[in-house]
Amino acid sequence: MPEFLNLLPPDEARQRLLEYLPRKPRSESITTESASGRVTAVDIQAAEALPAFPRTTVDGFAVRAADTFGSSESLPAYLTLVGEVPMGAAPALILGPAQCALIHTGGMLPQGADAVVMVEYTQSVQSGEIEIQRAVALGENILQAGEDVAIGEVVIPAGTRLGAAEIGGLMALGITQVSVACKPRVAILSTGDEVIPPDLTPGPGQVRDVNAYSLSSLVEAAGGTALRYGIIPDRADRLFMMAAQALAEADIVVITAGSSASTRDLTSEVINRLGKPGVLVHGVNVRPGKPTILGICDQKLVIGLPGNPVSALVIARLFIVPMIEAWSGLLSHKLTGRVTARIALNLASQAGREDWIPVRLIAEGDQYRAEPVFGKSNLIFTLVRADGLVRIAPDATGLQAGEQVEVTLL
C-alpha cells in the first residue's frame, strides 16, 4: 500500500500544526468565581502570606513548649489557664511562663506561645489549672505564617487549568479577579448534499446532521466556544464564502466533509484558497480518520474532518481538543482519564498506522476487560456503546488477547 508512505503519523501531524499557533493566547480578566475550567494567562503571585498569622491546627491549649518538657500521663505538668483565644480576632492575652490559653483549631496563636497541646492530652484539674499529660516540641501543632504560601510566590503558573482547588486557593489570597485565556472560538461547518438539519425528516438518501452537534459538545467540554455555521451544499463557491466568514470570526474552523472523496477534494481546495500556507497535511496514518485534512490559513487552524461520525469524533479528540488546549496556552497538561484493562481479543493492526479501537469496559473484580465494539465504521452508535478507546501504536502490528492496555476514557 504505497499510499500509506505519504501519510503522516498523528504525532507528527499535530507537531506540524503547533508550530503555527500563536505563542501567547488572547486574554481577558474575569471573576475568579466564574473561572472554573479556564486557563490562566499569566503567572499568579501571592501578594500576601498564607496563613497570614501563626494558627493552631488542633483544638487544645496554647503553651510555651519548654513548660511541657518531660511531662507525661504519670508525671504531668500543671499550667495556669489565663484565657481563651477568640475565633476571628487577635488574642488580647500574652502568655507568660507556666501559663496556657484555650485555643480552637484555626485560632491565632497568642504572643508568648510557641506550641499547642491537643485537648486529648490535657485535663482540667481545678478552676484555672490545666494538667498537661504530654510534652510538645517547639512549633508543634502550629502552622507558621507563610508556611503554605510566601509573599511573592507564584502560586499558579500561567497555562494552568483552574479547578476547585485552584479557585479555593485564589480566594484564600483575596484574588477575586483573574486573567485567563479567551476561549478559542471553533467554527463548525457541515457539508454534504445529503445532510439535513436534525429537526427535519429525511427523505430517501438523506441523513441528519450528526457531526455539528457531537463536535459542538466535544469543543465546549474541551474549553472552546462552538459556533455552528449550518449545512453548506457541496459547491466550492458557497463553501468558500461560508468558510471565509468563519475564518474571520473564529480561531479554529472545522469543516466536516461529506463522506465521499469528491467533497473531501472540495474541502482541500477551499482551504488552499482561504489563506497561506493552506493545506499542510492531507491524510493522516490513523484509523479511523485517514482522510483528515489539516491546514493553516492566515495563522488560524482549518481542519477538514471525515464525514463518518465515528471518524469525525476520534479525529476531533486527536486534533481539535489538543489544538483548543494549545490555543488556550495550556501548559501543565491535564492527564486524560485512563483505565488499565486487559484486551479481550486479538486485534491486528497495520505497521506504521495508529489505530484507535472503541472498547466497552467490563469490570472483573478490581480489573477491567476491554471488549472491542465492532461494527462497520459508519455506525453512528459505535461510540455510544463504547466506554473508551484503545490506541495501537504505529510501531505495533496488533494486540494479543489478554495483553494489558491503557483505555482512554470517552
Place this chain on the structure above:
Amino acid sequence: MPEFLNLLPPDEARQRLLEYLPRKPRSESITTESASGRVTAVDIQAAEALPAFPRTTVDGFAVRAADTFGSSESLPAYLTLVGEVPMGAAPALILGPAQCALIHTGGMLPQGADAVVMVEYTQSVQSGEIEIQRAVALGENILQAGEDVAIGEVVIPAGTRLGAAEIGGLMALGITQVSVACKPRVAILSTGDEVIPPDLTPGPGQVRDVNAYSLSSLVEAAGGTALRYGIIPDRADRLFMMAAQALAEADIVVITAGSSASTRDLTSEVINRLGKPGVLVHGVNVRPGKPTILGICDQKLVIGLPGNPVSALVIARLFIVPMIEAWSGLLSHKLTGRVTARIALNLASQAGREDWIPVRLIAEGDQYRAEPVFGKSNLIFTLVRADGLVRIAPDATGLQAGEQVEVTLL
C-alpha cells in the same frame, strides 16, 4: 484509639445515605443541543431505523454481486454503466443484470444492486463500460437499513450521562428534545466567626472563605447547581434559620463547619433540629475528613464538612459528588479518570482507616511516579500542588515504595 471503632468506613457511610435518596429524580425536557453532561431521565427509544436506507460505505460502483463472481485483475468482468447515484436523493435508476452505477460513500443503494465494488478495483475502459477487477460478496461494502439501530431499540437507557457521541446519536434519530434529570441544587453554607468574604482584607485571626468557592466549582463540575448562602456566624439560631431556608430551596445542603470542635457540634445540633431522621453518621473512618457529619432531613441530604479546605474537598469528592450523581439518577457510572503509577515512598496507614494521599505525578518514560505532596493538613495549596489522590484501603496498613497504585485524577 477506641474512638475509631465508632467511625463508619466511607463505603458504608455512603451506602447508608443512598437508602434515603428518592428513587426517581425530578425531570425536565430540554433541547438535545443543550443537553451535554446531563443525565437521561427515561429510556430513549429509536422511532426510526438507522440507517434508514441501505447505504454504501465506500466510493465505487453499485453492482449485483453475482455479476462480479470470478472476476480478477487478470480476468475482469465488464459492466455497463447506467448512471450515477445522486447524494441526498433516491436513485432513479434500477440496476439490471451486468449493469453498474457510480456511487459515493453514504449514497443510497439503487434498486437491483446488492453490493458495491471499491473504485480502487475498477477502471473505466470506454465510455459506458466499467472493468471490475475484483469479486464482491453479497452485501459487501453496504450498511443495511437498521444495521446501526433498529426501530424500537433503546439506544440510550435512563441514567446515562450524555456526551458528544450520545448527542450526535440523538440528532441522527431526529430526537431534538430529551428528558433529563433536573440538576440537583446544592446549597453551600459557610460558618465560622473567623471567616470573611474573599474580597475583604482579613484582620488578625481572620481568614477568607475558601470552601464555599472550591465546593461550588466541584458541585458544578459534577453536574449540580451550586447555591451559596454566605457566611453564617457561629450561633445556633442563625445557622438553623439559614439552613432551614436552604433545605427548603435545595436538594442537598452542605454546611462547612468552622474548624473547631465546638462549631462541629453546632452543625450536628442544627442538622438534628432540621428534620427527621437527622444525623446518621457522625465521623467517618477516613483521613483527611474524619469529623464529617452526614444527615438526612425530610428526605434531603445535609452534610457537615470539616472546615479544613483539603479535608473539605476530599470529603466532597467522596460524598457530595456521588450524591449529586445518585440524585441525578446516574446509573451507568462514568469511570473516573485514573492513572497507574508507582508510589515514590513508603506510606504508613492505620488499619481500618481509609487514607487519601495527594500526589504529584512525574512522567518517567511511559510510566508515572506518584510523589506524595506532604505538608500539614491545613495547607490550602496542597491540592493545587497535587495531580491526584491515592487511596489506601481500610484493610491495608500502608504502601511500600515502588508499589503500583491507582491515582484518581483531580
